[in-house]
Amino acid sequence: MADIAVVGGGAAGAAVFGELLRRVDGATVHWVVGESAPGRGVAYATTDERHLLNVRAAGMGVFAEQDEDFVQHASRHLGEVSGTDFLPRQLFGDFVQAQIRARIEVARQAGRDFAIHTESALAVTRQATGGYSVQLGPGRHLHVSRVILAIGALTQRPLRTVSQKALDSGAYELDPWRLADHAKAPRRLLVIGTGLTAVDTLLSASTRWPNAQLVAVSRHGQLPFTHSAQPLTTYPHQADLNRAMLASHGLAAKLRLVREALNDIPQPDWRSVIDGMRPINATLWQGFSYEQRRQFLRHIRWIWEASRHRTAPASSEAVQQLREEGRLQVHAARVLKVDGSVPLQVTIRDRANQLVSTIESDRVIQATGLDTAVAYAEHGLLSQLLRDELAVADPLQLGLLAQADGQLLNAHGEPQSGLYALGSLLRGNLWECTAMPEIRAAAHQLAAQLCETTIAPNRSGCVSDRQRS
Numbered sequence: 001m002a003d004i005a006v007v008g009g010g011a012a013g014a015a016v017f018g019e020l021l022r023r024v025d026g027a028t029v030h031w032v033v034g035e036s037a038p039g040r041g042v043a044y045a046t047t048d049e050r051h052l053l054n055v056r057a058a059g060m061g062v063f064a065e066q067d068e069d070f071v072q073h074a075s076r077h078l079g080e081v082s083g084t085d086f087l088p089r090q091l092f093g094d095f096v097q098a099q100i101r102a103r104i105e106v107a108r109q110a111g112r113d114f115a116i117h118t119e120s121a122l123a124v125t126r127q128a129t130g131g132y133s134v135q136l137g138p139g140r141h142l143h144v145s146r147v148i149l150a151i152g153a154l155t156q157r158p159l160r161t162v163s164q165k166a167l168d169s170g171a172y173e174l175d176p177w178r179l180a181d182h183a184k185a186p187r188r189l190l191v192i193g194t195g196l197t198a199v200d201t202l203l204s205a206s207t208r209w210p211n212a213q214l215v216a217v218s219r220h221g222q223l224p225f226t227h228s229a230q231p232l233t234t235y236p237h238q239a240d241l242n243r244a245m246l247a248s249h250g251l252a253a254k255l256r257l258v259r260e261a262l263n264d265i266p267q268p269d270w271r272s273v274i275d276g277m278r279p280i281n282a283t284l285w286q287g288f289s290y291e292q293r294r295q296f297l298r299h300i301r302w303i304w305e306a307s308r309h310r311t312a313p314a315s316s317e318a319v320q321q322l323r324e325e326g327r328l329q330v331h332a333a334r335v336l337k338v339d340g341s342v343p344l345q346v347t348i349r350d351r352a353n354q355l356v357s358t359i360e361s362d363r364v365i366q367a368t369g370l371d372t373a374v375a376y377a378e379h380g381l382l383s384q385l386l387r388d389e390l391a392v393a394d395p396l397q398l399g400l401l402a403q404a405d406g407q408l409l410n411a412h413g414e415p416q417s418g419l420y421a422l423g424s425l426l427r428g429n430l431w432e433c434t435a436m437p438e439i440r441a442a443a444h445q446l447a448a449q450l451c452e453t454t455i456a457p458n459r460s461g462c463v464s465d466r467q468r469s
């Protein structure tokens, strides 16, 4: 049995399903997409045109080899666009769907076996005869030899500081993408978080409720930095810097090297230095000890995230305008308590002067970013995998323990044959694995690897790159 199941209907699931469709012949490729529109997932399901991609159009794609690239697709819909533009995320969702539709059509014409299931995977269990059973519903199982989990990050859990009364009030929103569910305009809306999701939330809220006062609170009050309007030239000594970073020991030594590079003469744009580290980020992370990773998360993560995951210039300008108009206040403070009903009482401690104050807000939106703490998640499938010891939570709550190729480790620390993850669940192993450039490369590699090493030649064939071309 050489069938494969891809679980998760977001862009990562689409990427690996499409790669497999092209390669696997003689076995069935299943795609378990749940109820949402396949290929869009959380990021590309937005319909708000102010939600822009944070990667330039030329850098966005879903497959390693595409029939049409995203810039061409966008130009057909928007008129002339440049590869350096930051385009609406919704448009990229359209592109992913068009690409996957095209691959499905080709696979259909070639007589390939595949199935798309609009249910969620409830459980994945190991079968005595080898392979896995993926449960979709009562009495509905897929029997496959390989499973790829592409289920993205977890849905948010409420912060521990939020009282039950506040949660019950309906004024505390855990899902930043559901502003439209709140019909009544708030006088004041408070967003917990100042990252990319918070920026999108603030922009949507400012349009939807033009008279609302907006407040954003996070420990450092650091909004994402801004991309340059045009691509930057590469730092000329990037290769030397990367080599030195890989050879150096300890976080302090690595930070020193980055600082020296930033003070080089002529001084490079810091953004090009940070971006130039992208090819070595996973290797650097894998070289860190548990303690170094912990230190990184505690002391460096906030500034790394703001520097590495930057906003499009138009988004930053819109946020800046809100601040200048006095409609948006940003606080560097710790949220101590969210209590009450409407208005909610949000008690914060200011980072600079440690003063405690309370802000009244008609609505509070939690936009605290990627949650990968699988051990605490209310996610049926993940809980079952942990319970059955087919998977193990990363000790720093960065998804599941896995090998570099995405194969999960079981409770005995051994590779769990045939069970893989792709995307955010691999943060513990790869750190940078959540954006499309990384996901697309990983999906291509995983599909090639599964074909080359694990699919029995007598049951199924793999179409090689040469045969395709």
Ligand SMILES: Cc1cc2nc3c(=O)[nH]c(=O)nc-3n(C[C@H](O)[C@H](O)[C@H](O)COP(=O)(O)OP(=O)(O)OC[C@H]3O[C@@H](n4cnc5c(N)ncnc54)[C@H](O)[C@@H]3O)c2cc1C
Pocket (backbone or CB within 6 Å): 007, 008, 009, 010, 011, 012, 013, 032, 033, 034, 036, 040, 041, 042, 043, 044, 052, 053, 054, 055, 089, 119, 120, 121, 122, 150, 151, 152, 153, 196, 197, 200, 381, 422, 423, 424, 434, 435, 436, 437, 439
């Ligand atoms: C707001 C936002 C903006 C972003 N912007 C960019 C950008 O501009 N450029 C970029 O490169 N990256 C961006 N990213 C990163 C983004 O995470 C990736 O680009 C990509 O969308 C991740 O897709 P995914 O499939 O891994 O996860 P998701 O989009 O989370 O999709 C996973 C899907 O799996 C489903 N699922 C969960 N459990 C099950 C189950 N048991 N059975 C079936 N289905 C299940 C979920 O419901 C979900 O639909 C952004 C992310 C966010 C959140």
